[in-house]
Amino acid sequence: MKGFKVLNAGLFSTLQDQGRDGYKHLGITQSGAMDEYAYLWSQKLLSNQNTNAIEVMVGLKLQVEVATSISVCGADLSFQINGLSKAIWQTHFVEVGDVLSFPKRVTGQRAYLSVQNGFKLEKAYDSYATTLKEDLGVKLQKNDNLIYEATQKKVTKRVPNKYVPNYNEPLILRVLPSYQNHYFSKEEQQKFFNSDYEITLQSDRMGAKLKGESIRPNKGGIISEGIAFGSIQVPADGQPVLLLKERQTIGGYPKIGTVLAIDCFRFSQLAVGDKVRFEKINLESARKKTLDFYSIFKRDL
Amino acid sequence: MTFNIVSVNSLIIYFEQEISETILDKVQKTYLALKELKSIIDLTPSYCSILVHFDILKHNHESMEKEIKAYLNKKAILPQNTKAKLITIPTDYEKNLDLKRVAEHNKLTIDEVINLHTENTYRVYAIGFMLGFAYLGTVHEKINTPRLATPRKKIPKGSVALADNQTAIYPQNSAGGWNIIGHTEFTDFHTLSIGDKVQFERI
Numbered sequence: 046m047k048g049f050k051v052l053n054a055g056l057f058s059t060l061q062d063q064g065r066d067g068y069k070h071l072g073i074t075q076s077g078a079m080d081e082y083a084y085l086w087s088q089k090l091l092s093n094q095n096t097n098a099i100e101v102m103v104g105l106k107l108q109v110e111v112a113t114s115i116s117v118c119g120a121d122l123s124f125q126i127n128g129l130s131k132a133i134w135q136t137h138f139v140e141v142g143d144v145l146s147f148p149k150r151v152t153g154q155r156a157y158l159s160v161q162n163g164f165k166l167e168k169a170y171d172s173y174a175t176t177l178k179e180d181l182g183v184k185l186q187k188n189d190n191l192i193y194e195a196t197q198k199k200v201t202k203r204v205p206n207k208y209v210p211n212y213n214e215p216l217i218l219r220v221l222p223s224y225q226n227h228y229f230s231k232e233e234q235q236k237f238f239n240s241d242y243e244i245t246l247q248s249d250r251m252g253a254k255l256k257g258e259s260i261r262p263n264k265g266g267i268i269s270e271g272i273a274f275g276s277i278q279v280p281a282d283g284q285p286v287l288l289l290k291e292r293q294t295i296g297g298y299p300k301i302g303t304v305l306a307i308d309c310f311r312f313s314q315l316a317v318g319d320k321v322r323f324e325k326i327n328l329e330s331a332r333k334k335t336l337d338f339y340s341i342f343k344r345d346l
Numbered sequence: 347m348t349f350n351i352v353s354v355n356s357l358i359i360y361f362e363q364e365i366s367e368t369i370l371d372k373v374q375k376t377y378l379a380l381k382e383l384k385s386i387i388d389l390t391p392s393y394c395s396i397l398v399h400f401d402i403l404k405h406n407h408e409s410m411e412k413e414i415k416a417y418l419n420k421k422a423i424l425p426q427n428t429k430a431k432l433i434t435i436p437t438d439y440e441k442n443l444d445l446k447r448v449a450e451h452n453k454l455t456i457d458e459v460i461n462l463h464t465e466n467t468y469r470v471y472a473i474g475f476m477l478g479f480a481y482l483g484t485v486h487e488k489i490n491t492p493r494l495a496t497p498r499k500k501i502p503k504g505s506v507a508l509a510d511n512q513t514a515i516y517p518q519n520s521a522g523g524w525n526i527i528g529h530t531e532f533t534d535f536h537t538l539s540i541g542d543k544v545q546f547e548r549i
Contacts, residue, residue: 066399069390070377071536072474179477180518224350224358268363269472269481271390271397273353295392295474303353328351328407335354335402 047110048164048192051185055104055147060164060183060191061157062097065172069294075274076174076182076291079250079313080155081306082210083119085342087157090116090136090202096163097173101147101156105185109143113193114161114200120153120212120314135203152212153314161200165192176291208341212314218287219326219334220277220302228262228299229279236260237301241320242285248317251291255321259283262299269297275304277323289313305331307338347376349411355387355402357410361394365483369394370469374541379421385413391540392472432467432543435515437506439548441529443498448491448508448525462486463527463546468513470542478517478535482544485511497523504529506546513546 061084064077078084078100087098091114099105103122117124117133124133125146131137133156139145147156166173166183175182183189226234240258247254265281272278276288278298285301289309304312305326312321326334348360359376361369370393377391380398388399400410439445439460449456468482485508493509498521501507505516507524516522517535528546538544 066388069388069397069399070473070540071538072477072479221351221353224352268365268393268395269474270392270395271358273356273397273399275353293474294390295472305354328354331354332402332406339403 046165046190046192048113048160048190049107049145050110051106051187051189051191052108052144053104053106053146054185054187054189055106056102058099058101058105058185059175059177060097060166060173060185061100061175062173063095064290065170065174065176065181068170069271072294073170073179073181074176074251074291074294076176076250077172078157079290080119080157080310082310082338083155083314084157086134086204086208087116087118087159089342090118090204091159091161091200093159093161093163096159097166098157098159098163099185099191101158102154103147103150106144106146106148107191109139109141109145110190111193111195112138112140113196114138114198115145116159116200116202117156118204119156121151122147122153122156123149123151124156132203134209136200138199138201154316155313160193161196161198162194165194178291210311210314212311215320215322216308216311216315217322217324218304218308218312219331220304220323221328221331222325223277223300223302225267225300226302228264228267229260229301230263233260233262234301237285238323238325241322243320244315244317246317249291250289251293252286252288253312255285255287257284260285260301262301264299266297267299269295272296272300273303274306275309276300277302277304287312305334307335347372349407349414351407352397356397356399357407359396359398359414363394365393365471367469370471370541376418377540379418380414383414383417385410390474392474432545433538435506435530435532435544435546436549437464437528437530437546439506439528442506442527444494444508444525445527448489448527451491452489454488459489459527460548462489463508463513464548466545468544470538470540470544471512473538473540476518476520478538480514480535480538480544482513483511485513487511491525493523494525497521501526502529504531504533506530
């Protein structure tokens, strides 16, 4: 059984899918691709239906042991085949002996590498998503073998230019104001929506600690309750935390709002030190933007 | 019961915002009923709320709320089996790190602490923090003990723990600040559900 052999694991590459649903009552986090937009494109290019993909971070190097069609979407990590630069947001046919590498970060953080029909792995709790702290899924290690079925089918597809994002554009995160807004005075809310926030080192797949104008909730804690994707918690130090795919399932800090999921996907391509701003959005527009987002992936290429 | 919008595809059901067995019974009953509702993707029950994650392609907040209410009304007239199961946790109190601390804090002997800990039947008020970590309440006020000032870097899995008026079992090795008062070989953490009853048994 063959597929890719990991020559170099790089920074932190994991197997992911669209996430693990249906087990929050056991405290199992959602997990899954941090940037669903890039992940879903990598799947769509190969006509995979949410199989799985490698969430690639810089430094990954793989050797191809079985021919297949691949797709790479997301961050520009200087993708190369046999040392030659190759375009991303498109498919490539790779043959036995080819070496795929992601040596240098140019823009974005995470690229998604899918293979035709996905990697052959066991699901855990109905998903391939990797969560290290739960010991679920696969974090790539040197000499690992990632198995997939051989195919001679040469897929040649690319994402139309208008759908390729520019990760250098400033990001404004759209926020649905929270049902817990009463924990924040008008002044505190104004501060929040009128300030720049910087992404700090305390950021990972679980969430991002931001640094900027302090927001003081008028209550330090609430009774622990379920936390949605994109929730913005404000602990006592007044520095907001944006909760992402591997967030804890329940928590007891007041929340000032929820960032649109589709903006969290884009956020996950930012680096420590990058700045973001927040702006309010109403439910109706938020819903429409989300439906528009997913309808892209229902259309034929 | 109130419904609050959380995100484009989630809402949170609030019960009276207090920690009590009466409210927990309502959360448990509602959770067990909604578990069967196919249009819900995920449910996160906790002390006095249930976060509902739904499919945005099938529902908006209004239609989801309506369906939940109609379903609960329909279920309310049927007899329900919501009797909480009782799970017994065989516990070795010799394998502890903090029984002495807990005893001293409460001016009790170690045996008295163990007796008070095994005497109560606890309920699962929430599950979170990590896979299968159940917050069990309510601990007898005589052994109510604050967390350690400095959390430990590693607590072994199976540790029976105590913090303030709650007790718990660490399902995995983890960092944590709870008082470790015993150890159990119990591993069926996926069988625990909100509202279940748990009792510790000294071995």
